Amino acid sequence: MWRLNKVRHKAGQQGGNLDELRLKRRENERALRQARRDRQLVSKRLLLNEDEEQPDVSMDTAPGGHDIVSLLHKLQHSGTEKEAHLKALSKVLRDPSAQLTFIKHENSMHLLVGLLTGSNAQCRLQAVRCLHELSHSSHTNVAPACLPATPYLLTYLSGPSTKFTELCLYTLGNMCPDSDVVREKLLAQGIIPALASCIENQRHTLAVVEAAAFTLSQLLQARDAPEKIIPIVLKSTLPSHLLSVLTPDPQFGLAPAIECAWCLHYLICSTDDNKELLAQGALSQCSSLLVSLGGAVTEGNKEDGIELLIWPLLRCVGNILSSCPEEDLNAQLTDAHLPASLCALVQAYLHTLPALARETVWVLNNLTAHSTEFCSALLTLNLVPGLIQLLPFSQGINTMILRILANIAHKKKEFCVQLMQLGLLSALCATLKMADQEMVIQSLDILFMMTVSSPVVAEEFVRQDGLSLLEVLQYNGAAEMRQRSTYLLEKHLLSYQQHITVDNMPDP
Numbered sequence: 001m002w003r004l005n006k007v008r009h010k011a012g013q014q015g016g017n018l019d020e021l022r023l024k025r026r027e028n029e030r031a032l033r034q035a036r037r038d039r040q041l042v043s044k045r046l047l048l049n050e051d052e053e054q055p056d057v058s059m060d061t062a063p064g065g066h067d068i069v070s071l072l073h074k075l076q077h078s079g080t081e082k083e084a085h086l087k088a089l090s091k092v093l094r095d096p097s098a099q100l101t102f103i104k105h106e107n108s109m110h111l112l113v114g115l116l117t118g119s120n121a122q123c124r125l126q127a128v129r130c131l132h133e134l135s136h137s138s139h140t141n142v143a144p145a146c147l148p149a150t151p152y153l154l155t156y157l158s159g160p161s162t163k164f165t166e167l168c169l170y171t172l173g174n175m176c177p178d179s180d181v182v183r184e185k186l187l188a189q190g191i192i193p194a195l196a197s198c199i200e201n202q203r204h205t206l207a208v209v210e211a212a213a214f215t216l217s218q219l220l221q222a223r224d225a226p227e228k229i230i231p232i233v234l235k236s237t238l239p240s241h242l243l244s245v246l247t248p249d250p251q252f253g254l255a256p257a258i259e260c261a262w263c264l265h266y267l268i269c270s271t272d273d274n275k276e277l278l279a280q281g282a283l284s285q286c287s288s289l290l291v292s293l294g295g296a297v298t299e300g301n302k303e304d305g306i307e308l309l310i311w312p313l314l315r316c317v318g319n320i321l322s323s324c325p326e327e328d329l330n331a332q333l334t335d336a337h338l339p340a341s342l343c344a345l346v347q348a349y350l351h352t353l354p355a356l357a358r359e360t361v362w363v364l365n366n367l368t369a370h371s372t373e374f375c376s377a378l379l380t381l382n383l384v385p386g387l388i389q390l391l392p393f394s395q396g397i398n399t400m401i402l403r404i405l406a407n408i409a410h411k412k413k414e415f416c417v418q419l420m421q422l423g424l425l426s427a428l429c430a431t432l433k434m435a436d437q438e439m440v441i442q443s444l445d446i447l448f449m450m451t452v453s454s455p456v457v458a459e460e461f462v463r464q465d466g467l468s469l470l471e472v473l474q475y476n477g478a479a480e481m482r483q484r485s486t487y488l489l490e491k492h493l494l495s496y497q498q499h500i501t502v503d504n505m506p507d508p
Contacts, residue, residue: 044174045214046136047167067092068101072108075115086115086126093133102134103145113149128153128167135174143178150175150182151189157198157212165198166211173215176222183222183229191219192232199241206253209245213259220266230267234276239267243285246313254309261286261312268319278324283332286316294341297348307356310345314359321366329370339364339374343383346390346397354395361390361400368407375408379418384408388427394436402431402442409446413453420450420457425464432469437478444473444484451492458493467493 071089075082092098102108116127131149134142153168172191175182195212202208216238219229233239245260264282268274274282290313293306324332342364349356368375378384387405391398405424408415424446431443447466451458470493473485 044136044177045170047132047170068098068105068108072102072105072111075111082115082120083122083126086123086130090126090129090133093130096138099134099137099142100139103142109145109148113152116149116152125161125164125167128156128164128171132167132171132174135171140178143175143182146175147182147185150186154186154189154191154194157194158201162202162205162208165202166207169198169208169211169215173211173218176215176218180222180224183219183224186219187229187232191215192229192236192238196236196238196241199245200237203241203244206256209256210259213242213245213256213263217259217263217266220263220270225266226270230270233267234271239264239277239280239282243280243282246285246289254305257289258305258309258312261309261316265312265315265319268316272323274320274323277320278328278332281332283317283320283324284334286313286320287333287338288335289313290317290345291335291337291341294337294344298341298344302348307349307353310356311359314356314363318359318363318366321363321370324370326370330373333367333371333374336377339367339377339383340381342367343378343386347386350390350393350397354393354397358396358400361397361404365400365403365407368404372411375411375415378404378408379415379422384419384422384424388422388424391427391431398431399436399438399442402439402446406442406446406449409449409453416450416453416457420454420460424450425457425461425466429464429466429469432466432473437481440473440481441484444481444488448484448488448492451488462493 068089071085071092074085075089078085093102112127112130115123116131118124131146131153134146137143150172153172156168157165159165172186176186195216199209199212202212216233219225220233222229242260242263245256246264247257264277264286268277268282271277277283290310293310293313296306321329342360345360346357346364349360368378378387384405387401390401405419409419428443428447431439432447434440447461451461467489470485470489473481474489475482
């Protein structure tokens with residue numbers, strides 16, 4: 001599995017290139033989230049200056065330690081030119097060797113913090129840019145060196161400037177993965193309530209909400225997050241703020257919702273019972289948004305990275321379903337359209353994003369495992385034939401489909417007859433011939449539940465020449481398949497073969 005270490009994007013630029021820069025930023029954000037869909041990733045983000053086109057510093061023109069020393073000397077003694085020198089310093093600090101030179105130079109961080117807390121607003125902005133460049137460093141000893149600045153960065157999160165707040169957030173977020181000491185200091189300095197207040201106050205400022213959720217996600221992915229960070233987050237107002245961003249209003253923007261959905265995913269998969277999140281309506285909110293997205297996809301709207309929001313929502317719903325008490329499930333899931341929306345997502349992404357289709361059927365499996373009502377909904381809404389048609393597909397989709405069908409068969413005897421009427425027996429006759437051992441074993445399990453539940457089902461399977469398939473498995477299959485097929489034949493089905501044979505005998 002590959003890891004995306006750095007994604008660089010621009011904060012915006014006035015003039016004719018604004019749309020192009022926004023497009024590049026969206027593409028970079030998309031690459032990051034596309035990587036996140038398969039595993040939790042710690043990443044860093046670099047916001048470039050507005051007037052920059054090329055973020056990378058080439059090896060031929062990379063500044064050395066002499067430039068750092070010279071700029072620090074100028075900053076100590078210059079007056080009106082401090083802003084220009086800070087701007088030059090932020091560019092120089094893109095070079096890894098310059099970053100190390102800076103943190104080793106005596107009083108360098110003290111000088112930068114002094115400019116960060118000074119009265120000149122432009123100098124404060126450029127000082128944050130310098131810290132932002134340092135936070136993006138690949139050297140793990142750079143982030144701890146920036147700790148003297150973190151109390152001020154947290155204080156500035158309540159400031160009025162969107163651009164300034166966004167820079168502070170991404171700087172703090174970049175610092176989180178590198179050091180346990182940094183995370184402990186930030187927690188002690190109150191980063192959790194600061195993020196909660198920031199999202200609450202900047203609720204309608206998309207860039208800030210996205211940056212705050214990114215910073216929180218960096219914290220939640222730490223190794224010690226389940227013990228040290230997540231309990232604090234769950235006791236704060238952050239979960240309710242995260243859920244409030246999950247709105248189906250397309251004008252609100254996808255990016256903040258995507259970041260917040262990943263944060264919720266990290267919270268859900270790191271706790272056992274999810275009582276706090278269930279009480280705040282996490283399952284209801286995530287599933288409702290999935291229903292809305294399923295409707296949009298059904299209407300042909302698969303643009304603008306909508307699948308990047310579907311990924312974390314599926315994981316939120318799938319994981320929280322496994323911990324939701326069965327008696328609370330119907331109260332939490334009030335939208336009867338959820339099964340239909342999930343089936344629509346499977347069909348929409350089956351060929352283009354089979355991994356997303358597989359995650360969707362996994363959620364459908366967890367849903368049907370806990371709810372007779374949703375099993376009934378699959379039958380009532382005539383969604384089962386579409387699922388049966390997916391049994392020839394591989395990549396883990398067909399095995400998960402069989403589990404869903406097994407969930408339905410297990411719930412009620414009447415469901416088994418309905419499954420037979422919808423053509424499941426003939427489909428099982430095909431899966432019993434597959435080379436995939438797991439498929440064959442699951443097919444035998446479903447066949448057992450169906451034939452035991454109703455003589456009508458057993459007789460129909462015999463009429464479809466199913467006994468010959470079991471006989472083949474009885475003598476040529478693996479040990480587990482031989483056991484199951486032998487039990488089915490000898491204990492349940494041979495008597496039906498004799499009965500059908502007698503019925504078909506001609507009159508004397």
